[in-house]
Amino acid sequence: MSRKAVTLKHLRALAAIVDTGTVTAAAGALQVTPPAVSTQLKGLEEVVGAQVLRRGPGGKTALTPIGAELLATQRKIENSLDLCFQRVSAMRTGLAGYVSVGVVSTGKYFAPGLVAQMKRIHPEIEIGLKVGNRVEIIEMLERGEIELAIMGRPPGGLGIEQDELGEHPYVAIAARDHPLARRKRVTPEDLFRDTFLCREDGSGSRTLMTRYLDRVGEGSPYRMVEMGTNETI
Helix, strand or coil, X not given: CCHHHCCHHHHHHHHHHXXXXXXXXXXXXXXXXXXXXXXXXXXXXXXXXXXXXXXXHHHCEEECHHHHHHHHHHHHHHHHHHHHHHHHHHHHCCCCEEEEEEEEHHHCCCHHHHHHHHHHHCCCEEEEEEEECHHHHHHHHHHCCCCEEECXXXXXXXXXXXXXXXXXXXXXXXXXXXXXXXXXXXXXXXXXXXXXXXXXXXXHHHHHHHHHHHHHCCCCCCEEEECCCCCCC
């Protein structure tokens, strides 16, 4: 097996099959013929010496562990190429560079202001802004899709540099006419009689909320209604 024998065509054929579900659909996405896609897939399996795709339940295509590793590498390569061409485009237009920034959804209300400030200070730099929940932003960092992330708590294990922008308090809120709204002291028992509105799994605020409730309630059950955006809540 030689890594130099693996080509982008091999990896893109694999990614297209996974993304579209069939060789025929992958061929349409890549604007080639189905036999060409099959040839690339066969060539990839010959290079790595192992099967990369198999038929799963209901005839659906499923990745083998080796195929999953190759697909993850393809995603990283494509992200690196995207960033490279964004920088090249910036250089061609006379700008100094391009920075890709990711921000968790709870920070999207002030992050654009930070981007605007940076543009005023460094107008020669192009800035791209992507929004997602905590898990999505961490995945973007791991894939090299973004170079800078703004979030409540920095992730561990990625070997990143971090700087604190300011305090980030978390509080429970309620409607003005809620029975607990004017109370000076609220007990866990008071809280747990009610229902909590929360973000989806993967959200940093959801994680902190459940940790807090589990701690103060000492494992007592509580009711939650999940909503996908801050605006909905």
